[in-house]
Amino acid sequence: MEGQIGFGIGPHAAFAVDPSASRGRLYREPESPTRTPYQRDRDRIVHSTAFRRLKDKTQVFLFDEGDHYRTRLTHTIEVAQIARALARALRLDEDLAEAIALSHDLGHTPFGHAGERALDRMMAGHGGFDHNAQSLRVVTKLERRYPHFDGLNLSWEALEGLVKHNGPLVDAEGRGVGSYEGKDLPAAILAYTAEQDLQLATYASAEAQAAAIADDIAYDAHDIDDGLRAGLLTVDGLREVDFLREILDAIEAEHPGLEKPRLVNEVVRRVITRMIEDVIAEALRRLAETNPTSADALRHAGRPMIAFSGGLVAADKAIKTHLWHNVYRHTRVMQVMTAAEGVVERLFERYWRDPDALPPEWQIGLDPVDTERRARRISDFLAGMTDRYALREHHRLFDASPDLG
Incomplete structure (x- = not known):
């Protein structure tokens, strides 16, 4: 491993992806004179229609439950910020880490995981649905x-990640593993x-691994915030998780009597901060042990290099268990999400029975005999919907607005 890994100081580490050695794009394009391949990837993602739609897609709480809850878009931006912080600390390519983080949720359905569950059931006979x-x-499609290809024609490294x-x-x-x-x-x-081999049997780049663990960190921290804001979690209840109890004790020792909004933000x-610092320390330890001398060597290391330490793996699991029981499976959330699943199922069934109910541009090229193509077209249309659009479509087709309150 070359040199000391510092906080964004000096050139990329030897195991970072080198933008000058990108494996390119499926469709060849002239190189940009002002941007690296991964800067172009990031910019294409940010300017995409799918990225804009994330602002009206549910994270945990529906869009009309309050202005301050996370949406898929705000979650994605938070993941990208954490991924970039990790990449800078480990001297990775920050633009690639950010691009992967910004694209990781583009395939999510309306109504969060409820929409995904419903669409997977409806697609059970046609290959299922996987976000x-x-x-x-x-x-990619x-x-x-663009005039010469479908999709965004992202770099091999962005697609691999x-x-x-x-x-x-x-x-x-x-x-499958x-x-x-x-x-x-x-x-x-x-x-x-x-068409383009993404080497599915190897690990992805360190930049992709940074984006993946940034997703975990963002989920843990911000679902705690939203759960407290919604009244589904309590500050005292957080003490059931050792990791969170230690943080609360430290805050209260330093700032006795701190008002709740400031206390929650500090938690x-x-x-x-603790999770990011743990990942950096654990990554440095693993990298020192393995000593990958290139991005490809890191891909073939046989285990992830950007990861939590054993203690934080346990803390992450405990936090997610607490959130599962008290937020994701809370009666109030489950009632809303069950109703939301029904919206997706009824829309799919209607489009399946009557493809003419689809917008005209989504009917182009459909063959009544080709049921696989029809199912995937409906799935693509539904997956791209925002929460609001799905509810408007439901009202248009059934003259009824489901109660998701």
Whole structure:
């Protein structure tokens, strides 16, 4: 490992992705005289239609429950900020880390994971629905902005990071691993990798790993914030998690009697800071042990290099368990999300029975006999909807507005 890893000082580390050695894009384009390939990737993502739609897509709480809750867009921006901080500290390519973070949720449905569950059920006979694979469809097929190709024509490194940021998808023999163990890979991933090999059996770059763990950090910290704001969590209840109790004790010792809004903000700030610092320290330890001399060597290291320490793995699990029981599975949240699933299911069923109910541009090229193509077209249309648009479509087609309150 070359030199001392510092906070953004000096050139990229040896194991960072080198923008001058990018493997390029599926469709060849002239290089930009003013931007690296990964700066162009980031800019294309930010200017995409799918990115703008994230502002009206649910994170945990619906858009009309309050102005201060996270949406998919604000969550994505927070993930990108944390990913960039990690990349700077470890001397990675910040632009690539940011681009992957900004694109990681582009395939999410309206109404958060409720919409994803409903769409996966409706697509059960047609390859299912997977938001990671849908993100790949968005950036390689569904965005139509350029005259010579569909999608955004992102760099190989950005697409690799988007698909593999949580780790390899298959083993050396091509069998599914992780969330795909015992299952076929989504058709969208198989179709794209037949055109451009994303090396699904290896880990992704350090930049992609930074984006992935930034997602975990953002989820933990900001769902605590939103859960407290919604009254589903209490400050005293957070003490059930050792990691959070230690933070609360330290804050209260330094700032006795701190008013609740400032206390909550300080908890969130310290959760993010401690997690980032832990990841940096653990990454330095693993990198020193493994000593990858290139980005490819890091991809073949056999384990992630950007990760929590053992103590923080346990803390992360405890936080997520607390959030699961007290926020995600809370009766109030579940009632809303069950109703939201019904919206997605009814819309899918209506478009399936009556493809003419789709907007005209979504009917182009549909063959009544080709049920697979019809199902995927409906899935693409539904996945791209914002919460508001889905509710408007439901009212248009059924003359009824479902109660999601």
